[in-house]
Amino acid sequence: MALQRIxxxxxxxxxxxxxxxxxxxxxxxxxxxxxxxVFNNGTEVQTLDPATVTGVPEGRAIRMLFEGLLVSHxxxxxPLPGVAERWEVSDDGLEYTFHLRHDALWSNGDQVTSADFxxxxxxxxxxxxxxxxxxxxxxxEGAEAFTTEVEDGRAVHGFDTVGITAPDxxxxxxxxxxxxxxxxxxxxxxxxxxxxRRNIEEAQERFPDRxxxxxxxxxxxxxxxxxxxxxxxxxxxxxxxxxxxxxxADNVAFETVDxxxxxxxxxALNLYLTxxxxxxxxxxxxxxxxLMPREDFNPIPYLGTYFYRVNVTKPPxxxxxxxxxxxxxxxxxDICEKVTKAGQVPAYALVPPGLAGYTNANMPxxxxxxxxVAEAKRLMAEAGYGPGGKTFPTIEIHYNTADAHMQIALxxxxxxxxxxxxxxxxxxxxxxxxxxTQSNVGYDVSRSAWIGDYADPNNFVDLFxxxxxxxxxxxxxxxxxxxxxxxxxxxxPAKRMAMLQAAEAILVDELPVLPIYNYVTQTTFxxxxxxxxxxxxxxHFPKFWYWMDEEELAAKRAGHMGRDDMQAVEAWGPKAGxxxxxxxxxxxxxxxxxxxxxxxxxxxxxxxx
Amino acid sequence: MLRFLxxxxxxxxxxxxxxxxxxxxLMHSVKGGPFDGERKLDPVIEANIKARYHLDWPLWxxxxxxxxxxxxxxxxxxxxFDEEGGFSLWRxxxxxxxxxxxxxxxxxxxFGPSFRYKDFTVNxxxxxxxxxxxxxxxxxMMFAVALGVSAGIASALRPGSGIDLTLRIAATGGxxxxxxxxxxxLVILFVFLIPLLPVAGWGTIQHMLLPGFCLxxxxxAYIARLTRTGMLETLSADYxxxxxxxxxxxxxxxxxxxxxxxLLPVVSYLGPATAGILTGSLVIEKIFFIPxxxxxxxxxxxxxxxxxAMGVTILFTVLVYTLNTVVxxxxxxxxxxxxxxxx
Numbered sequence: 025m026a027l028q029r030i031x032x033x034x035x036x037x038x039x040x041x042x043x044x045x046x047x048x049x050x051x052x053x054x055x056x057x058x059x060x061x062v063f064n065n066g067t068e069v070q071t072l073d074p075a076t077v078t079g080v081p082e083g084r085a086i087r088m089l090f091e092g093l094l095v096s097h098x099x100x101x102x103p104l105p106g107v108a109e110r111w112e113v114s115d116d117g118l119e120y121t122f123h124l125r126h127d128a129l130w131s132n133g134d135q136v137t138s139a140d141f142x143x144x145x146x147x148x149x150x151x152x153x154x155x156x157x158x159x160x161x162x163x164x165e166g167a168e169a170f171t172t173e174v175e176d177g178r179a180v181h182g183f184d185t186v187g188i189t190a191p192d193x194x195x196x197x198x199x200x201x202x203x204x205x206x207x208x209x210x211x212x213x214x215x216x217x218x219x220x221r222r223n224i225e226e227a228q229e230r231f232p233d234r235x236x237x238x239x240x241x242x243x244x245x246x247x248x249x250x251x252x253x254x255x256x257x258x259x260x261x262x263x264x265x266x267x268x269x270x271x272x273a274d275n276v277a278f279e280t281v282d283x284x285x286x287x288x289x290x291x292a293l294n295l296y297l298t299x300x301x302x303x304x305x306x307x308x309x310x311x312x313x314x315l316m317p318r319e320d321f322n323p324i325p326y327l328g329t330y331f332y333r334v335n336v337t338k339p340p341x342x343x344x345x346x347x348x349x350x351x352x353x354x355x356x357x358d359i360c361e362k363v364t365k366a367g368q369v370p371a372y373a374l375v376p377p378g379l380a381g382y383t384n385a386n387m388p389x390x391x392x393x394x395x396x397v398a399e400a401k402r403l404m405a406e407a408g409y410g411p412g413g414k415t416f417p418t419i420e421i422h423y424n425t426a427d428a429h430m431q432i433a434l435x436x437x438x439x440x441x442x443x444x445x446x447x448x449x450x451x452x453x454x455x456x457x458x459x460x461t462q463s464n465v466g467y468d469v470s471r472s473a474w475i476g477d478y479a480d481p482n483n484f485v486d487l488f489x490x491x492x493x494x495x496x497x498x499x500x501x502x503x504x505x506x507x508x509x510x511x512x513x514x515x516x517p518a519k520r521m522a523m524l525q526a527a528e529a530i531l532v533d534e535l536p537v538l539p540i541y542n543y544v545t546q547t548t549f550x551x552x553x554x555x556x557x558x559x560x561x562x563x564h565f566p567k568f569w570y571w572m573d574e575e576e577l578a579a580k581r582a583g584h585m586g587r588d589d590m591q592a593v594e595a596w597g598p599k600a601g602x603x604x605x606x607x608x609x610x611x612x613x614x615x616x617x618x619x620x621x622x623x624x625x626x627x628x629x630x631x632x633x
Numbered sequence: 634m635l636r637f638l639x640x641x642x643x644x645x646x647x648x649x650x651x652x653x654x655x656x657x658x659l660m661h662s663v664k665g666g667p668f669d670g671e672r673k674l675d676p677v678i679e680a681n682i683k684a685r686y687h688l689d690w691p692l693w694x695x696x697x698x699x700x701x702x703x704x705x706x707x708x709x710x711x712x713x714f715d716e717e718g719g720f721s722l723w724r725x726x727x728x729x730x731x732x733x734x735x736x737x738x739x740x741x742x743x744f745g746p747s748f749r750y751k752d753f754t755v756n757x758x759x760x761x762x763x764x765x766x767x768x769x770x771x772x773x774m775m776f777a778v779a780l781g782v783s784a785g786i787a788s789a790l791r792p793g794s795g796i797d798l799t800l801r802i803a804a805t806g807g808x809x810x811x812x813x814x815x816x817x818x819l820v821i822l823f824v825f826l827i828p829l830l831p832v833a834g835w836g837t838i839q840h841m842l843l844p845g846f847c848l849x850x851x852x853x854a855y856i857a858r859l860t861r862t863g864m865l866e867t868l869s870a871d872y873x874x875x876x877x878x879x880x881x882x883x884x885x886x887x888x889x890x891x892x893x894x895x896l897l898p899v900v901s902y903l904g905p906a907t908a909g910i911l912t913g914s915l916v917i918e919k920i921f922f923i924p925x926x927x928x929x930x931x932x933x934x935x936x937x938x939x940x941x942a943m944g945v946t947i948l949f950t951v952l953v954y955t956l957n958t959v960v961x962x963x964x965x966x967x968x969x970x971x972x973x974x975x976x
Contacts, residue, residue: 043768043771046768046771056836068750070750071751071752072752076751078670151677151681152681153681154678154681154685156670156674156678158675158678171675171677171678172675172677174677174681177677177680177684234754236751237746237751237752237753237754237757240752256752257924258753258761258762258924259762259924260835260924284922286922287928288919288920290920291832291833291919291920291921291922294833295832295833297832298824298828298832300831300832300833454935455665455935456663456664456665456666456669456935456936456937457663457665459665459669459670459671460664460665460669493674493676494672494673
């Protein structure tokens, strides 16, 4: 009994104490000062290792931390100097020479040299690294063989068989298999970013079992980009702080940046609306219409296409006439205007429009949807279906479980049944099961999408070569394969584009895929955010970001307020703006905060050396 | 007492190994793997990724490697001489000179690397997220017990009265309304209409109020109903009538004598409920952007993150089992007629 009485007195105290201790433990690090800039990255990143990932959120985080040979212009995406300060391309477009700047440093103080790039490219291409994006560098001579010819999982060739050389500490040369017009763009793409050799090798030594996790820990990671990692918490945020060793640190405005991992679109929007987050990448679909007139929401065409794959191995879908009829009956305009609603563009081709030097080969279609439907009915009759002909078997529209996909599938199934008398059922599957079904071509018609990695039609046309890993339709065409292959080796850019166009023409004639619409970017960001532009790849470059002051914001608004449909909204961010140290306004701010007013400002205002 | 605990421990071992085995094989039998994506990978790359995580091994070998304690890697060894000639246990040099462990797996407390979040191990993720879910869970459970028990007693004291009816309707409402509806309503009310609280996130007491309330409300409703039923039964028992007859104050009768017996159903409900609430709630964590364990239950399964899904399953099993044992022990405190040895 005495024991019980003691227990009764001790247990509550112990419980309360452990609760208090737990509370302190669970909220440790959470009382961070608010960051200068907060954006929603959409989900937890899979890793910060530039070599091994392919996702958009990972790309955003990696661009904060590392810098490749080149960076892209935030609006036009043209290549700008990164670690390379200048570069040359040979006349035949096969040799690229990059000259590295001498003042590029790692966050541990080491110089960034061509040896770092050589080691990183070797690591990236090495089959043992298993880089998902390794194929992006296969345009370089010998690279594909280096990655894919393996014995027991290890490369059989040496890295010296790959056309990347470093004649000296600050020069890097590439020899390509064929002219690759987008090669400079690739060099600004995050898988090509270097990693620090000492960083990884030290981790391997210190943590033999867990080095794969350890080298990326905030306390271990070594970066060469505008920011370094201060703090990470799974499913919460990555806190970045400015990297003082970055060669262009004088042009980086924000001291701290948070990348949140908010998965719910509604929660992300709520955070944005209360000013706790300054840029969200996707708002919830049901508020798009209210967002449309706002100045902080400017959807622009995005390098991606939403389409249906058709299983061409299965009758009656093996008949091109049937596929053309199905495609013509898709009410693309209704889908864009009444379902997706953010200004998506009806697509009649696979390659998104607006790529420099390329004209789409569009699927032939009439002036109006009614004309298309009439033509579709005729095609179905020609194929032997409809009144007096064979009955069309029930087909299934296969999609991954998501409301948006279901609504589009419903509209299409309804149109097919109404105009062609085809009974189409809906079949939704959980994401991984859906991918499995699609890979095995175990569907009739399957929802698909493709987002371009680089602005070139090859990125899309290449998908549907016979037996390609991403074909997934069972379709193949020898002429198509030949055109795609020849285009890859073609020296003349205009001829190359013509070949790709001819290939796309075959694709939209035979229609193993039914194009539906082209994506738009849905990024929503505080109007005060400077150095940030919606662009065709929806890629954003942290070194350019800053907060505008009232004056600059007013000027920006004067620029677009001529449009009376534009509605001004609360501009999150400091009213005084936040400019990088190299900017005149940034300097003014620094001297205001710094020494007392009667003290003379430093003389070498231009930044010295 | 010791015999009881020993027997419980034996059953614990059986339960946990069953759960682990069944969920391991179930998970691996589901279509799609952790590294399947919209882009199909090059076969060489895919093979190497799978090899890194031993997915190329036969399933039985993956299972043994996962459970441990022996590391089944090809260069395994129990002991070896290191470079300087020193003798070290459990480590050896592999073919490439990299050291290899002889022990690993769940039995050594190692849940392996997460397949999805490659920068973290499952241990890292659970260590970080469990305290967050647990803190929120404890707070909302305290709130739920306080609200539920008082509402239940108030109902039971005057069955059929206006108070009873109102509280019962409220409790039914609390059970029927999904917590995301309540959450959305509260967000609109306390964030947008009356800007008092932060909309989402984690870190301060203010951040915990809305999610804690939403999380606790359903439990409060259940507890209120259980308390009412339990109290009604106890209040009509002979010993309560005796207590009244002895002239004790009604307050003393209820608080000292009736409550102990009346709370038994609540206590048995609290075991599994606490385990559930400690490991977090997917919906509440999503809506309020809380980096707890709850979202891993679903995300790990949809991502086919085998190790993380196994980790949270095992964690949940351990918690449910432990708390149930604690509840059984608590019975003896509340009702002297119950003996652990009777079990």
